Amino acid sequence: MADPTPVFDDLRAESDELDRLVAELGPEHWMLPTPAPGWTIAHQIAHLSWTDRASLLAVTDEDGFRALAEKALAAPDSFVDEGAEEGARIPPAELLPRWREGRTALDAALRSAPPGARFPWYGSPMSAASMATARLMETWAHGQDVADTLGVVRPPTDRLRHVARIGVRARDYAFGVRGLTPPTDEFRVELLGPIGDLWTYGPEAAPQRVTGPALDFCLLVTRRAHRADLAVRADGPDADRWLDIAQAFAGPPGAGRPAKGDAG
Structure with a gap:
C-alpha cells in the first residue's frame, strides 16, 4: 500500500x-x-x-x-x-x-x-x-x-495532479448523474503539468483522447470555467461529449460557469 x-x-x-x-x-x-x-x-x-x-x-x-x-x-x-x-x-x-x-x-x-x-x-x-x-x-x-x-492569480502547482486524477476517474459518474450511458471504452488523457511534465491516463492507443494544460482540465472538471475559455481539446465524439459534462465532484452538476463572452 x-x-x-x-x-x-x-x-x-x-x-x-x-x-x-x-x-x-x-x-x-x-x-x-x-x-x-x-x-x-x-x-x-x-x-x-x-x-x-x-x-x-x-x-x-x-x-x-x-x-x-x-x-x-x-x-x-x-x-x-x-x-x-x-x-x-x-x-x-x-x-x-x-x-x-x-x-x-x-x-x-x-x-x-x-x-x-x-x-x-x-x-x-x-x-x-x-x-x-x-x-x-x-x-x-x-x-x-x-x-x-x-482578482488573485494563483500559480498552478503539482497538487493539481490530485484534482486531475479525480476528474479522470469520475468520467462515468459525470455521464451517469445526467442520466446518460457512459462510454464502454477508456479514454486517453494527456495533460501538461505546471512544470512541463506530461501526466497521462488511460491506454496510449485509445482512439478517444483528451489533451491540454492540467490547470485548464482541473478548471473544467471542477466546473470553475467554461470549456470555451479553456485549452482542453477532445478527439472523438465520446471524448467531446465528456468535456461538455465533466465534473470531479459528487452531486448535481449545477449550471457551471458561463463563457466569458456570455457573462453578464
Whole structure:
C-alpha cells in the first residue's frame, strides 16, 4: 500500500494557501459575492469548514456520520447550501478559526487512521488517502472562487495532479448523474503539468483522447470555467461529449460557469 502521507501534506498546503488569501480580509470582504451564484467568500469558507467536520465525523464517529448522511439524503438539492448558509452567518472572526480547527483535527485523524481503513461517505466508502484527495480537490476549487473574487492569480502547482486524477476517474459518474450511458471504452488523457511534465491516463492507443494544460482540465472538471475559455481539446465524439459534462465532484452538476463572452 502506498504511503498516503504526501496527499495529507498536499491537502495541508492547499488549505494553507487559501488561508493566506482570506486571513487578512476585513469583514466587508467576506461578504463579497463569488462566481458561485448566491455564495460570498464567507459561504465558500463555511462550506469547506462544514465538509471538513463531516469528514472528521466519518473518520471518528461512523454512527454520527450516518445520521448526518440521512439528513443529506432527505434534502439532496438543498443540504449543501443550507450548511454553507448557516456557517456564513457566523462572524469571520469566528468562522476562520473554526475552519482552521476543523481541518487541523481532520488532518490528525487521517494521519492516525489504521492502514487499509475505509470510512463511510455520501457515495462509496473512502480510504484516508481518497478522503484527503477529495478534500484537496474541493479546497482548490472553492479557493479558485475566492481567488477569482479577489482578482488573485494563483500559480498552478503539482497538487493539481490530485484534482486531475479525480476528474479522470469520475468520467462515468459525470455521464451517469445526467442520466446518460457512459462510454464502454477508456479514454486517453494527456495533460501538461505546471512544470512541463506530461501526466497521462488511460491506454496510449485509445482512439478517444483528451489533451491540454492540467490547470485548464482541473478548471473544467471542477466546473470553475467554461470549456470555451479553456485549452482542453477532445478527439472523438465520446471524448467531446465528456468535456461538455465533466465534473470531479459528487452531486448535481449545477449550471457551471458561463463563457466569458456570455457573462453578464
